[in-house]
Amino acid sequence: MERTHHLPDIRTLSPKELSQVVSELGQPAFRAKQLNEWLFEKNVCSFEEMTNLPKAFREQLAEHFFFAVPTEVVKQVSKDGSRKYLLQFPDGVAVETVGMPSRNRLAVCISTQAGCNMGCAFCATGLAGLTRSLTAQEMVDQVVHVSRDLGERVTSVVFMGQGEPFANFNETVRALRMLNSEHGLNIGARHLTVSTCGIIPNIRAFADLPEQFTLAVSLHSAIQSTRNQLMPGVKKYTLVRLHEALQLYTEKTGRRPTYEFAMIEGINDTNPEMNALCDFCEGTLCHVNLIQLNDIPDSPFKPSPMKKVEELQRRLQMRGVETTIRNSRGSDIDAACGQLKQRKINVHLS
Known part of the structure; x- marks a missing residue:
């Protein structure tokens, strides 16, 4: 898990940057709204909790970002x-x-x-x-x-x-x-x-x-x-x-x-x-x-x-x-x- 410290905290991205990430990872645009809800309304602390996102997409996100939660x-x-x-x-x-x-x-x-x-x-x-x-x-x-x-x-x-x-x-x-x-x-x-x-x-x-x-x-x-x-x-x-x-x-x-x-x-x-x-x-x-x-x-x-x-x-x-x-x-x-x-x-x- 040590590598995570070199990854950016996904919660530091703006809605616009999240939309960009979603499209770069080949996902439909509506996924950005779902991500936003999980991150800022439901305040989840891991990708596993984002239950309405495809597992493969959650794994991709985990490769690129992490949660710098205490x-x-x-x-x-x-x-x-x-x-x-x-x-x-x-x-x-x-x-x-x-x-x-x-x-x-x-x-x-x-x-x-x-x-x-x-x-x-x-x-x-x-x-x-x-x-x-x-x-x-x-x-x-x-x-x-x-x-x-x-x-x-x-x-x-x-x-x-x-x-x-x-x-x-x-x-x-x-x-x-x-x-x-x-x-x-x-x-x-x-x-x-x-x-x-x-x-x-x-x-x-x-x-x-x-x-x-x-x-x-x-x-x-x-x-x-x-x-x-x-x-x-x-x-x-x-x-x-x-x-x-x-x-x-x-x-x-x-x-x-x-x-x-x-x-x-x-x-x-x-x-x-x-x-x-x-x-x-x-x-x-x-x-x-x-x-x-x-x-x-x-x-x-x-x-x-x-x-x-x-x-x-x-x-x-x-x-x-x-x-x-x-x-x-x-x-x-x-x-x-x-x-x-x-x-x-x-x-x-x-």
Whole structure:
């Protein structure tokens, strides 16, 4: 099977190129439509599954192309039902993906990069730096993998796994469109959420997209010096400019950005920090997700006590800001926010 790596992934071909392949292999033109359906609507991962194509034709296709789908290296199942996967691509690069089923719904958290360059102090993913960015197809493949494993249709996707999506903007947008396409997984645009540390030029570009995709911003502090300490990778995008960019975003789109705020004991749960967050949000269209920081071994940071989280929620609500305290899914298998770092990887990969 080694030769397959030198073959192109058939899913990278455009409909026009697929039609060309069909005619070069001496097949009738309607086969191109069938191929398209198998590849992009049914999201199959092998030629054998294309049951309405002649066997000889499937064999020809297998000689010329392959599917660069990821292999599952490890799967862990949490007591809350969520599943974390370590998925490895044909070049050996691996990422983590999390599936979160709940009554009739299936949310998937995908990675946009292997590793991350942002260097956020409280996040395990950033500790190893960036290996490479993923392609749009590799992002979609994570969603398809979870859907197949759980035997359920995916109803929402959050781009909140490893990596900074806006540092891989074009492929992220392509993946969003593939997931949203009625010829693809057909997930509603509002159920596709991208989380950024706050890369301002791409927040502006995101605001210009015609689709109703959802924006989340990792805020974690509304005081500049604290945010610089926690999120050194976005130091140059100041809070003042971030605030302006988000105002512009809501004016252009009419949509409500979500702010992610992981509460860290003694760092961003103090009185001045809480006041600053309330000031940052008050009078703007936004929704704040409060999360107790998830524990990372050897980290100097500890989660805020729940009473502090509840106090901040009360303060925000008193100022008219929509706020939710988010329960972390999968923390017992290191699948929660900030915990994705492929702990098992060295054992399994040569």
